[in-house]
Amino acid sequence: QKEVxxxxxxxxxxxxxxxxxxxxxxxSAFQYFMWYRQYSRKGPELLMYTYSSGNKEDGRFTAxxxxxxxxxxxxxxDSQPSDSATYLCAMSxxxxxxxxxxxxxxxxxxxx
Amino acid sequence: xxxxxxxxxHLVMGMTNKKSLKCEQHLGHNAMYWYKQSAxxxxxxxxxxxxEERVENNSxxxxxxxxxxxxxxxxxxxxxxxxxxxxxYLCASSQDPGDSNQxxxxxxxxxxxxx
Numbered sequence: 001q002k003e004v005x006x007x008x009x010x011x012x013x014x015x016x017x018x019x020x021x022x023x024x025x026x027x028s029a030f031q032y033f034m035w036y037r038q039y040s041r042k043g044p045e046l047l048m049y050t051y052s053s054g055n056k057e058d059g060r061f062t063a064x065x066x067x068x069x070x071x072x073x074x075x076x077x078d079s080q081p082s083d084s085a086t087y088l089c090a091m092s093x094x095x096x097x098x099x100x101x102x103x104x105x106x107x108x109x110x111x112x
Numbered sequence: 113x114x115x116x117x118x119x120x121x122h123l124v125m126g127m128t129n130k131k132s133l134k135c136e137q138h139l140g141h142n143a144m145y146w147y148k149q150s151a152x153x154x155x156x157x158x159x160x161x162x163x164e165e166r167v168e169n170n171s172x173x174x175x176x177x178x179x180x181x182x183x184x185x186x187x188x189x190x191x192x193x194x195x196x197x198x199x200x201y202l203c204a205s206s207q208d209p210g211d212s213n214q215x216x217x218x219x220x221x222x223x224x225x226x227x
Contacts, residue, residue, distance in 0.1 A: 002154075041220065042220050042221075043116070043202050043204070043219050043221055044155070044202075044218050045215075045218065046216065049213055049215070088155070090155075095211050095213060096209065096210050097143065097145070097160075097208075097210070097211065097216055098145070098157060098160045098168045100157070102154040104152055104153055104154045105154075
């Protein structure tokens with residue numbers, strides 16, 4: 001079993017829809033959770049960073065962590081064509097950049 | 113220039129060639145990383161350098177040889193690669209390798225194809 005599971009998609013939704021991206025994980029010791037966005041032919045960029053359980057909101061983006069279910073989500077409200085990208089979840093046990101485990105990414109397409 | 117710059121953007125090489133990938137960061141960061149990204153697979157961390165000293169080597173085959181001459185530059189020397197080494201190689205930098213809250217800034221990668 002992979003430590004981090006992420007549906008590769010592709011996921012296609014109409015502009016303005018609410019998007020839900022998810023990851024499950026097997027290691028209950030994970031405490032730090034991240035979402036990265038990667039545009040085509042570009043490197044990943046950190047979108048959201050959360051510690052432990054709960055929600056974190058930043059503009060149209062909300063990251064949610066449910067440690068009891070070992071499940072994390074990224075919600076995008078009022079989705080825009082510019083949100084079309086691959087979204088990578090990532091997590092780590094320690095606050096160490098060298099110990100981050102990445103998901104394989106979900107490709108998202110927002111239709112105008 | 114700002115951010116993390118990788119050259120070349122694309123590289124095609126035969127299995128017996130020797131080539132090098134270059135990464136340069138203009139952010140004043142202390143840590144630099146090499147990652148491998150294959151299609152439909154998670155990012156794999158290859159090497160970590162902190163203040164020019166290698167602090168992590170994740171069981172990478174010896175045909176990949178990193179070099180960090182100073183905190184702004186990172187190289188990945190390639191020799192006798194295999195077809196399964198074809199992938200996107202990403203360089204990243206961050207202020208502190210011990211703090212995942214400090215975001216890693218990624219370059220746009222070198223797309224490597226092994227013939």
